[in-house]
Amino acid sequence: MTSDVISSKELSKVDPVFGQLSFDNHEQIVFCNDKDTGLKAIIGIHNTVLGPALGGTRMWNYNNEWEALNDVLRLSRGMTFKSAITGLNLGGGKAVIIGDAKTQKTPELMRKFGEFVHSLSGRYITAEDVGMATEDMDTVREVTPYVTGISESKGGAGNPSPITAYGVFMGMKAAAKFKYGSDILEDKSVFVQGIGHVGESLVEHLMNEGARVTIADINQERLEEVRAKYDVTIYGGQDIYSEPMDIYAPCALGATINDDTINKLQAHIIAGAANNQLADEVKHGKMLQDKGILYAPDFLINAGGIINVYAELENYDKQEIIRKTENIYNTTLEILDRAKANNLTTNTAALSIAKERIETRKREQGK
Numbered sequence: 001m002t003s004d005v006i007s008s009k010e011l012s013k014v015d016p017v018f019g020q021l022s023f024d025n026h027e028q029i030v031f032c033n034d035k036d037t038g039l040k041a042i043i044g045i046h047n048t049v050l051g052p053a054l055g056g057t058r059m060w061n062y063n064n065e066w067e068a069l070n071d072v073l074r075l076s077r078g079m080t081f082k083s084a085i086t087g088l089n090l091g092g093g094k095a096v097i098i099g100d101a102k103t104q105k106t107p108e109l110m111r112k113f114g115e116f117v118h119s120l121s122g123r124y125i126t127a128e129d130v131g132m133a134t135e136d137m138d139t140v141r142e143v144t145p146y147v148t149g150i151s152e153s154k155g156g157a158g159n160p161s162p163i164t165a166y167g168v169f170m171g172m173k174a175a176a177k178f179k180y181g182s183d184i185l186e187d188k189s190v191f192v193q194g195i196g197h198v199g200e201s202l203v204e205h206l207m208n209e210g211a212r213v214t215i216a217d218i219n220q221e222r223l224e225e226v227r228a229k230y231d232v233t234i235y236g237g238q239d240i241y242s243e244p245m246d247i248y249a250p251c252a253l254g255a256t257i258n259d260d261t262i263n264k265l266q267a268h269i270i271a272g273a274a275n276n277q278l279a280d281e282v283k284h285g286k287m288l289q290d291k292g293i294l295y296a297p298d299f300l301i302n303a304g305g306i307i308n309v310y311a312e313l314e315n316y317d318k319q320e321i322i323r324k325t326e327n328i329y330n331t332t333l334e335i336l337d338r339a340k341a342n343n344l345t346t347n348t349a350a351l352s353i354a355k356e357r358i359e360t361r362k363r364e365q366g367k
């Protein structure tokens with residue numbers, strides 16, 4: 001797993017932009033380049049029927065531009081359905097900055113990126129994603145109002161990750177209720193893959209509930225930091241996907257659920273924060289269904305973050321953020337029931353509801 005991508009060899013077989021499967025009728029794609037700061041970024045605006053396209057910016061050291069483009073297309077499309085199913089008046093968009101966030105991110109680069117965001121006059125509103133922190137959004141805010149996820153001290157709703165984690169926890173509990181008849185996670189073995197901003201908060205909720213938690217990350221320092229705080233086990237094996245576990249919580253990058261891993265997976269439930277967990281949502285959604293593994297759709301249960309940043313636009317308070325995030329529990333149960341009743345994959349059931357909302361709005365707009 002290097003990023004939310006399919007093999008770049010496969011990608012380069014088709015036309016570079018409009019021909020990509022992940023293009024899926026994007027409204028606009030903006031390539032941003034600045035020689036002085038070294039900025040190379042792509043902004044994807046998938047759909048603005050429900051409102052301005054809101055989605056975070058990811059900074060990642062992609063192997064090549066194919067991967068970066070495919071990642072932004074998959075991510076921005078996902079945002080359209082995430083906001084739609086969560087009932088927010090937002091469209092779907094996302095941005096990627098190509099580069100190493102640890103060594104190449106500078107305030108100048110972030111300001112230049114902000115200028116590109118500003119040039120879209122609010123059609124796209126940014127926030128943080130992998131490789132970004134609240135302070136980076138504060139820097140972007142210096143040059144454009146079209147940014148969310150800024151610090152509370154600067155009037156924003158702060159880091160969205162703890163709220164994302166809470167929503168994932170709610171979605172996981174709902175999946176447990178559906179699968180086991182009880183949403184109590186005590187003694188359930190949960191593997192959290194990726195203990196960054198969201199993963200660590202999720203670990204905290206799971207520990208409070210008495211789950212048996214194993215953590216995995218490519219960053220050894222993070223593993224030690226988290227183990228120092230919580231009574232967790234650091235995964236020491238070679239292949240996490242082959243391990244017996246109750247719940248697999250992918251909280252790193254996407255596409256970890258694919259031909260290879262599904263064959264090995266023994267988990268009963270998949271519920272995590274990562275975007276685009278299914279490498280191919282149709283094929284792999286069906287493979288999971290056939291194998292009896294319950295998949296809590298990522299764009300449904302990881303919506304806490306967007307609920308949090310949306311509060312900055314709509315001026316609702318922390319209580320309302322928590323209420324809306326807790327509602328992920330009910331929505332997840334509804335979707336799982338709907339999938340079962342109609343013999344659909346859980347991903348398809350969730351997508352169909354999101355698409356219905358967009359189509360209804362389009363009709364109202366006379367489109």
Ligand SMILES: NC(=O)c1ccc[n+]([C@@H]2O[C@H](COP(=O)([O-])OP(=O)(O)OC[C@H]3O[C@@H](n4cnc5c(N)ncnc54)[C@H](O)[C@@H]3O)[C@@H](O)[C@H]2O)c1
Nearest residue numbers: 130160161164194196197198217218219252273274275305
């Ligand atoms: N932050 C949010 O509010 C939010 C909201 C919705 C979705 N998400 C998604 O959740 C995921 C995590 O977001 P985050 O903000 O915690 O990011 P983060 O950058 O803080 O953490 C990601 C962690 O994953 C680890 N990682 C990377 N590759 C890995 C691998 N192959 N195996 C194990 N660990 C690996 C990294 O070392 C890092 O610790 C991302 O996919 C993101 O798009 C985040």
